[in-house]
Amino acid sequence: MKILIIIFFIPRLAWCLDLKISGTLDAVYSQGLNQSSTASEKLNMRGTEISVFSPIDHTFNGLISFAAHDESGAQNFELHEGVISSSKLIKNTNIRLGKFFLGVGRLNRFHQHDWYFTTAPKIHRELFDTEGALDTGIESTTLLPFESIWNVTMGVTSGHTWGHSHVAGVKPKTPTHYSRIARYFEYDTELGAELGANYIGRTSYNNEQKKMYGLDFILKAKKGKTITHLVQSEFWFREEKNLVSEKTVGSYIYYQKSVTDDSPFFIGLRWDTYKLLDRKNILGEKENNIQHTFTLPVTYQHSEFSFFRLSFSHDFTRIEGDTKNRDQRLEAQIIYIIGEHPAHVF
Amino acid sequence: MFFKGLMKFLFILIYLSSSPLWAKFNVVTTSPELAWLSEKLLNQIPNTKVESLLQGNEDAHHVEALPSFVHKLNRAQIVVAVGLEFEDAWLNKAITLSANSQIQRPQGLCHIGDKITVLEKPTMPIDRSQGDVHAGGNPHFLISPQAMIEATRKLGDCFIENGQAVEVIEKNIVSTQLELQQIYQKIKTKLSNLKNKKMIQYHREFSYFFRDFEIQSSRSLEDIPGVSPSARSIATTALWAKSQKVYALLASTHNPKSSLEKFQELSQIKYLVVQSSMTLPLQNNSYEEWLNKIADQLLSL
Numbered sequence: 001m002k003i004l005i006i007i008f009f010i011p012r013l014a015w016c017l018d019l020k021i022s023g024t025l026d027a028v029y030s031q032g033l034n035q036s037s038t039a040s041e042k043l044n045m046r047g048t049e050i051s052v053f054s055p056i057d058h059t060f061n062g063l064i065s066f067a068a069h070d071e072s073g074a075q076n077f078e079l080h081e082g083v084i085s086s087s088k089l090i091k092n093t094n095i096r097l098g099k100f101f102l103g104v105g106r107l108n109r110f111h112q113h114d115w116y117f118t119t120a121p122k123i124h125r126e127l128f129d130t131e132g133a134l135d136t137g138i139e140s141t142t143l144l145p146f147e148s149i150w151n152v153t154m155g156v157t158s159g160h161t162w163g164h165s166h167v168a169g170v171k172p173k174t175p176t177h178y179s180r181i182a183r184y185f186e187y188d189t190e191l192g193a194e195l196g197a198n199y200i201g202r203t204s205y206n207n208e209q210k211k212m213y214g215l216d217f218i219l220k221a222k223k224g225k226t227i228t229h230l231v232q233s234e235f236w237f238r239e240e241k242n243l244v245s246e247k248t249v250g251s252y253i254y255y256q257k258s259v260t261d262d263s264p265f266f267i268g269l270r271w272d273t274y275k276l277l278d279r280k281n282i283l284g285e286k287e288n289n290i291q292h293t294f295t296l297p298v299t300y301q302h303s304e305f306s307f308f309r310l311s312f313s314h315d316f317t318r319i320e321g322d323t324k325n326r327d328q329r330l331e332a333q334i335i336y337i338i339g340e341h342p343a344h345v346f
Numbered sequence: 347m348f349f350k351g352l353m354k355f356l357f358i359l360i361y362l363s364s365s366p367l368w369a370k371f372n373v374v375t376t377s378p379e380l381a382w383l384s385e386k387l388l389n390q391i392p393n394t395k396v397e398s399l400l401q402g403n404e405d406a407h408h409v410e411a412l413p414s415f416v417h418k419l420n421r422a423q424i425v426v427a428v429g430l431e432f433e434d435a436w437l438n439k440a441i442t443l444s445a446n447s448q449i450q451r452p453q454g455l456c457h458i459g460d461k462i463t464v465l466e467k468p469t470m471p472i473d474r475s476q477g478d479v480h481a482g483g484n485p486h487f488l489i490s491p492q493a494m495i496e497a498t499r500k501l502g503d504c505f506i507e508n509g510q511a512v513e514v515i516e517k518n519i520v521s522t523q524l525e526l527q528q529i530y531q532k533i534k535t536k537l538s539n540l541k542n543k544k545m546i547q548y549h550r551e552f553s554y555f556f557r558d559f560e561i562q563s564s565r566s567l568e569d570i571p572g573v574s575p576s577a578r579s580i581a582t583t584a585l586w587a588k589s590q591k592v593y594a595l596l597a598s599t600h601n602p603k604s605s606l607e608k609f610q611e612l613s614q615i616k617y618l619v620v621q622s623s624m625t626l627p628l629q630n631n632s633y634e635e636w637l638n639k640i641a642d643q644l645l646s647l
Binding site for chain 1: 399400408409410413416417438446474572573600
């Protein structure tokens with residue numbers, strides 16, 4: 001029934017009401033290459049998304065997106081984002097209210113199908129979710145009135161749940177609150193970089209206090225329609241306090257290069273690290289640990305609206321000098337976008 | 347006492363900074379050609395500032411809504427754009443992110459393409475299987491002095507609608523149209539030897555240029571707009587071009603060199619890479635210099 005609504009009802013409604021509509025499919029096949037790999041070894045319709053957006057009136061814009069996600073084999077169909085926003089109410093400020101991905105970090109601000117690689121780094125998966133942290137609340141982004149380019153984002157969301165959740169959750173003691181300050185550096189219109197500093201905090205109903213601090217960075221060099229060089233990185237530190245304190249630190253750095261200046265092929269390399277700073281062994285002694293993942297994606301961009309990607313990843317954990325939990329896998333990904341032309345955002 | 351004095355000082359500062367006497371008429375254009383035209387039309391009007399988002403060396407179809415664009419748009423009173431869906435992928439997003447209500451009014455965004463006699467307007471329904479086809483017609487008209495004459499009127503009307511002095515703008519419209527007419531005549535005389543010669547273009551960026559200077563063009567190397575041609579398609583076009591005794595293939599700096607070289611190798615027809623947009627910084631005679639350079643390059647073949 002839901003599928004019928006999407007196929008028949010929404011396009012007709014869009015046509016009648018001049019709604020802008022776009023649909024995205026993100027499919028991933030994951031093949032394990034070693035015995036201990038936990039790859040699903042099936043084609044997974046990871047995200048199928050329908051978005052409708054349009055001005056509501058002369059002041060507000062509306063966005064509604066529905067997504068079907070494969071979660072443990074079941075397709076969960078849900079309201080992904082539902083936002084009312086305005087860039088006209090307060091000078092220099094964009095405000096949005098509703099359900100949305102929190103405007104922090106780099107990956108969390110973009111849908112999975114817009115990423116330059118297939119799977120989120122370990123630190124992102126652990127701190128946010130496989131896609132990102134979604135919640136209901138209010139967020140503002142202000143362009144500061146300086147000659148240099150600074151943006152400040154601040155938001156408060158319900159905090160009943162954290163990450164991507166299908167339960168109602170419980171009212172927290174302190175709702176999720178976050179901020180990001182970002183500075184953009186430009187050499188010319190084909191070479192620019194952005195550096196952001198982030199903070200997120202929340203105290204749950206059972207007094208579990210979470211604080212996260214992060215840095216995000218992106219650099220893009222373009223030639224014509226091709227991103228010839230791309231560097232993207234995030235570093236996060238999380239401190240959780242309840243009965244005991246747990247500190248986690250992790251990062252990733254990704255470099256991607258087009259094969260030639262006008263090639264549709266892109267080769268990348270990502271290095272992820274993830275470390276539990278308070279990990280102890282069964283004797284209660286501190287245990288040195290670090291997880292590394294190396295990912296090598298090759299992307300073929302057939303057009304602005306379709307991508308094919310093949311990634312090899314090698315993941316392992318080092319505990320007190322021993323290598324454990326090796327996971328080697330190959331992932332094939334297809335992404336396409338139909339409908340309204342997506343906006344090109346830096 | 348000190349507090350009262352400070353309040354007075356702040357009040358005067360805020361009053362003066364918001365006073366129309368100090369207010370600048372900030373014009374932000376998407377392309378350097380429109381910035382050049384805006385400067386011409388705002389000549390002798392005090393407190394005006396014109397900036398272009400693009401520098402002229404980008405592929406305007408594939409630009410992103412850069413934070414630097416958002417920053418410039420944040421201070422604009424009016425945005426001047428080509429229109430015809432030319433900047434759709436990034437301009438609307440950048441305008442929204444600028445959070446500037448001035449340019450989100452209908453009068454705050456001036457689409458020049460609305461008043462141009464457009465070429466290659468699709469007559470059939472279009473979809474993405476046909477590539478980057480623009481429903482409103484070919485948006486690459488800024489290279490044509492004839493189209494720029496039409497653009498002058500539209501741009502002038504936009505400035506008048508935004509409160510600029512009617513008499514000065516009308517006077518500047520006349521002088522700018524005269525200047526463009528003279529540029530057109532000069533280039534036309536210069537390129538008279540190429541009249542009725544056949545040329546092809548990589549992407550349909552030069553259709554208006556060919557129309558203005560009576561150069562025959564029926565084909566582009568891209569068989570699907572915005573999509574790099576396949577080897578087979580290049581070979582077919584090369585054979586056709588050879589049989590038709592085509593003079594040259596005209597391409598811009600952001601077109602793939604490999605396709606151009608393949609075409610030249612197969613057809614024995616030279617390709618010519620030119621700047622398909624004016625580049626910053628702007629000078630009084632930038633437009634004429636740009637077209638002159640293209641004409642010289644064409645004649646040097």
